[in-house]
Amino acid sequence: MAAGVWSYWPVLSDLWDFWRHNADYSVGQLVPFVAVWMIWSYRHELRKLPVRTCWWGLLVLLISQALRLAGLYYMYGSVERYSIVLTIAGVVLLVWGYQVARQLVWVFLFLLLMIPLPGRVHNQVAVPLQSFASTSAVFCLETAGYLVARHGNVLELSDRTSVAVAEACSGLRMLTAFTVVAATLAFMVRRPAWQKAVIVLSSIPVAILANTLRLVATVLLHEWIGGEVANRFFHDFAGLTMMPVAVVILVIELRLLRWIGQPAP
Known part of the structure; x- marks a missing residue:
């Protein structure tokens, strides 16, 4: 998890600056905190779910990093930003399994709202x-x-x-x-x-x-x-x-x- 944050730090820093200086998307800075609250509210349901590694999560991670690489190559920042959410979903699917990832689908979709629209x-x-x-x-x-x-x-x-x-x-x-x-x-x-x-x-x-x-x-x-x-x-x-x-x-x-x-x- 720490490696993922470190890897995405330049993108996250740029996203934070965008939220602060663009009033149209300033609400985006609240989305991660609300998402954490959503996960917390699911805590009782999540504890009942079995934790099984799902290797399909590795495929999701590969796709997210391919999108990120394409965004870097073509200098298209929005693709990099959207890959953050896909990376989070891939990690959850890989580490905690399909049932946990399925329970958190609404949270993943909600996190997309923190990403500003492409220009x-x-x-x-x-x-x-x-x-x-x-x-x-x-x-x-x-x-x-x-x-x-x-x-x-x-x-x-x-x-x-x-x-x-x-x-x-x-x-x-x-x-x-x-x-x-x-x-x-x-x-x-x-x-x-x-x-x-x-x-x-x-x-x-x-x-x-x-x-x-x-x-x-x-x-x-x-x-x-x-x-x-x-x-x-x-x-x-x-x-x-x-x-x-x-x-x-x-x-x-x-x-x-x-x-x-x-x-x-």
Whole structure:
């Protein structure tokens, strides 16, 4: 284990710096700690499982190191980062066996959430999100009776109110954070696999909705109070407020899924 940490130390150090300096993926630094808690919560089940060496784990390790070598050769850092999770899965499978590895599948999948999206994928996600944030904010404001002019990603509510929807306003930060929260919530509840999958996938529209509400509130504050207060609201208070709102929505969704899953009388 120590040899693996030493081997991956440059990758882990680079990943830590990325988390600290890129707000869209800052939630990634919490994922390993939550994963440790998940394993701890499985401790009673894991103690009952037989520990048998599974040599298929060696194959998984070879594949993970081949991916890492390809990432180094082609200077593609994301492949190196993803190989961390595959290496962990391979070690567990090799040392503790198939049944233990199977019990921890959700943890392995959860660890993937700590890896930032590759640059090309990031752009393919962030740019449409940014455009959708602008469009949805205009729709909500016009529905509320405001006349809004949109020029690209710039919203004009009046002659003195002009708000640029920057990439930081795209909602990608909320999307990554809400996905981690939804995956943790899905782990905590005892539900069928399909309901857990629905909870995780629903974090995407919930995050988009929350970001739209935050953007609408920011534009209105620009109009009513001024830019400085509105910007502080957007980057500080609104982000903190939307997280419990998202959790409430997910809990309501869990109740609906339980109601749907109940057999008819």
